[in-house]
Amino acid sequence: MSEFLQQLLNGLSLGAIYALIALGYTMVYGVLRFINFAHSDVFMVGAFIGYYMGKLVPEGTLWGGLAVLGVAMIGCALLGMTIERLAYRRLRSAPTLNVLITAIGVSLLLEYTGQVFFGAAPRNFPAIFPVRNFQIGGVIIGSNQLIVIAVSVVLMIVLQLIVYRTRIGTAMRAVSLNPKAAVLMGVNNDVVISFTFGLGSALAAAGGILYALNYPSIDPLMGVMPGLKAFVAAILGGIGNIPGAALGGLILGTVETFVSGSQWSTYKDAIAFAILIIILLFRPAGLLGRFTVEKV
Amino acid sequence: MPKPHLALLAALLAAFGVQYFSDRIDPYYLDVLTGIGINVILAVSLNLVNGYTGQFSLGHAGFMSVGAYLSAAVTMLLGPKLFGDDGGTALQQGGLFLAALLAGGLSAALAGLLVGVPSLRLKGDYLALVTLGFGEIIRVIFQNVDALGGALGLNGIPPYTNIFWVLAFVAITVFVVTCLVNSTYGRGFLATHDDEIASEAVGLNTTRYKIVAFVVGAFFAGIAGGLYGHFKQTITPTGFDFTKSIEIVVMVILGGMGNTLGVILAAILLTLLPEVLRPIAEYRMVLYSFLLIVLMLARPQGLFNFKFGKAKA
Numbered sequence: 001m002s003e004f005l006q007q008l009l010n011g012l013s014l015g016a017i018y019a020l021i022a023l024g025y026t027m028v029y030g031v032l033r034f035i036n037f038a039h040s041d042v043f044m045v046g047a048f049i050g051y052y053m054g055k056l057v058p059e060g061t062l063w064g065g066l067a068v069l070g071v072a073m074i075g076c077a078l079l080g081m082t083i084e085r086l087a088y089r090r091l092r093s094a095p096t097l098n099v100l101i102t103a104i105g106v107s108l109l110l111e112y113t114g115q116v117f118f119g120a121a122p123r124n125f126p127a128i129f130p131v132r133n134f135q136i137g138g139v140i141i142g143s144n145q146l147i148v149i150a151v152s153v154v155l156m157i158v159l160q161l162i163v164y165r166t167r168i169g170t171a172m173r174a175v176s177l178n179p180k181a182a183v184l185m186g187v188n189n190d191v192v193i194s195f196t197f198g199l200g201s202a203l204a205a206a207g208g209i210l211y212a213l214n215y216p217s218i219d220p221l222m223g224v225m226p227g228l229k230a231f232v233a234a235i236l237g238g239i240g241n242i243p244g245a246a247l248g249g250l251i252l253g254t255v256e257t258f259v260s261g262s263q264w265s266t267y268k269d270a271i272a273f274a275i276l277i278i279i280l281l282f283r284p285a286g287l288l289g290r291f292t293v294e295k296v
Numbered sequence: 297m298p299k300p301h302l303a304l305l306a307a308l309l310a311a312f313g314v315q316y317f318s319d320r321i322d323p324y325y326l327d328v329l330t331g332i333g334i335n336v337i338l339a340v341s342l343n344l345v346n347g348y349t350g351q352f353s354l355g356h357a358g359f360m361s362v363g364a365y366l367s368a369a370v371t372m373l374l375g376p377k378l379f380g381d382d383g384g385t386a387l388q389q390g391g392l393f394l395a396a397l398l399a400g401g402l403s404a405a406l407a408g409l410l411v412g413v414p415s416l417r418l419k420g421d422y423l424a425l426v427t428l429g430f431g432e433i434i435r436v437i438f439q440n441v442d443a444l445g446g447a448l449g450l451n452g453i454p455p456y457t458n459i460f461w462v463l464a465f466v467a468i469t470v471f472v473v474t475c476l477v478n479s480t481y482g483r484g485f486l487a488t489h490d491d492e493i494a495s496e497a498v499g500l501n502t503t504r505y506k507i508v509a510f511v512v513g514a515f516f517a518g519i520a521g522g523l524y525g526h527f528k529q530t531i532t533p534t535g536f537d538f539t540k541s542i543e544i545v546v547m548v549i550l551g552g553m554g555n556t557l558g559v560i561l562a563a564i565l566l567t568l569l570p571e572v573l574r575p576i577a578e579y580r581m582v583l584y585s586f587l588l589i590v591l592m593l594a595r596p597q598g599l600f601n602f603k604f605g606k607a608k609a
Contacts, residue, residue, distance in 0.1 A: 034421065035421050035424075035425070087589055087593070090593055091592070091593065094596060095596075096420050096421060097352055097420070098592050098596045100352070100420075100421060100424065101545075101549055101588070101592050102588075102589055102592040102593070104542060104545075104588070105585050105586075105588035105589040105592060106585075106589060107585075108542070108581065108584070108585035108588065109582065109585035109586055109589065111581075111585075112581035112582045112584075112585055113582050115581075116578055116579060116582060228428075228432075231425070232429075235422075235425070266436075266439065266440050267436060267440065269432065269436050270432065270433045270436035270437070273428075273429030273430070273432050273433050274429075274433065276425065276426065276429045277414070277415070277426055277429055277430070277433075280415075280418055280422055280425075280426055281414050281415075281417070284418065284422065
């Protein structure tokens with residue numbers, strides 16, 4: 001039983017990270033209807049900003065950790081907005097495929113530029129937050145896991161407030177529902193889309209740092225797998241649906257942790273894709289998504 | 297092309313010719329040429345799916361790996377049994393290699409059928425992701441099969457690939473894809489690409505076209521995999537991950553989707569580029585990805601595509 005609870009806890013903290021990344025995918029898909037492949041590399045850049053910032057603050061303090069987190073989120077928000085401005089904006093009326101390919105190009109550019117600047121060899125991520133382990137019953141709770149869960153929950157509540165309680169959030173929902181009508185109602189699409197990219201990228205940066213805290217070896221290609229899995233989580237929950245992304249992330253993280261704890265551990269990377277295929281075949285709109293009929 | 301059969305015959309004879317004089321060619325150039333040939337097969341076969349039929353697949357490397365593993369297994373298991381220790385005559389080896397390649401191609405085609413039937417119901421981004429997912433699943437499975445070397449891969453594959461086989465299969469791939477697309481039946485691929493709903497309205501079974509394109513594409517990817525395995529003599533599961541798939545997709549896009557000649561030129565260019573850029577190897581991939589973005593922004597119909605005024609989705 002305690003082993004089960006332990007795995008559940010590990011799964012939820014991994015799932016919370018997937019959820020944070022998945023939110024960025026889902027929001028961008030909501031307003032632009034395309035898969036931002038470069039999102040997983042923004043996640044990587046977030047972890048690297050954390051790595052360099054982590055050297056500037058005293059190790060193992062709460063305020064230092066939060067400061068690093070904040071700087072990385074702002075840095076990645078700017079990066080995300082720059083990517084949108086330079087690469088995607090010109091393609092807004094282009095066929096989906098061209099945008100997809102451009103996104104793959106941006107992703108590769110970030111990865112290989114990262115390899116030139118940071119080097120391809122993995123680095124050790126500093127322990128920027130205080131580390132302590134608590135034991136309740138047979139379950140060991142690491143302070144990093146608590147930080148992951150706490151930060152994710154806070155960020156998701158903030159996101160929910162932004163999307164449902166602010167003017168820009170209302171505008172985001174309007175663009176997501178119908179971009180043309182939103183323009184006619186006086187919404188500035190460029191600002192909204194740029195904001196969405198900034199918001200999503202900031203969440204990815206937070207995800208990157210939290211991921212690096214738990215798996216403290218970072219390299220320029222670290223974003224690929226978590227990024228793909230987070231995308232699967234976004235589809236699982238219903239793409240474009242914010243609570244769905246959170247739910248999908250938690251489910252995926254938990255399932256993956258249980259699989260890696262079982263005798264099938266070597267198949268853990270395949271599980272996410274198997275889930276993706278099953279969900280797309282049987283419920284393509286995702287768990288919380290709504291079905292739409294394609295019109296001619 | 298007015299007489300495709302004659303062209304194929306000429307190409308096969310030319311392949312024989314190159315093989316005959318291969319002793320006098322610098323081995324480095326032969327290696328580069330072999331690499332180019334394998335990439336041309338991959339790109340032309342993927343072009344049938346992504347270009348002509350308009351179904352965006354990101355799992356071509358997965359099918360390549362199926363062909364590579366299966367054909368390597370055939371030559372490594374059957375070779376010693378059939379020929380004993382002396383390795384057999386050149387003709388026997390050639391026959392075995394051909395059989396191995398066909399086995400690899402057919403198994404890849406079967407994998408293509410298994411993947412294609414469920415996933416081709418999906419469109420665009422989703423199809424890209426599902427094919428990517430299948431490619432990764434195939435890779436993870438190979439990583440876990442100990443009989444095929446597991447994560448270490450297969451070593452000691454006999455070096456059967458020579459310039460004749462490569463050029464011959466390049467010719468056959470181009471011939472089959474060209475004839476297929478230009479046949480009466482093959483117009484359906486283009487129709488599926490241009491407007492799926494309209495094609496269905498005039499009675500074309502678009503799902504079947506997509507699956508046929510997928511299976512034929514997978515078959516040649518399997519052949520290319522077999523050639524690759526017997527050329528490098530060692531294969532690992534990570535060599536066929538989705539970076540490889542993207543590399544092939546980039547060739548197709550650069551050449552202009554649905555334009556065989558352009559795709560061939562792009563495959564040649566993209567195989568030569570790393571060789572030429574070797575002095576600045578560090579920045580090679582940066583340049584490569586940057587070019588991809590600029591290309592999509594400035595010339596989305598592909599570098600070598602002069603036919604269409606604008607690219608279609």
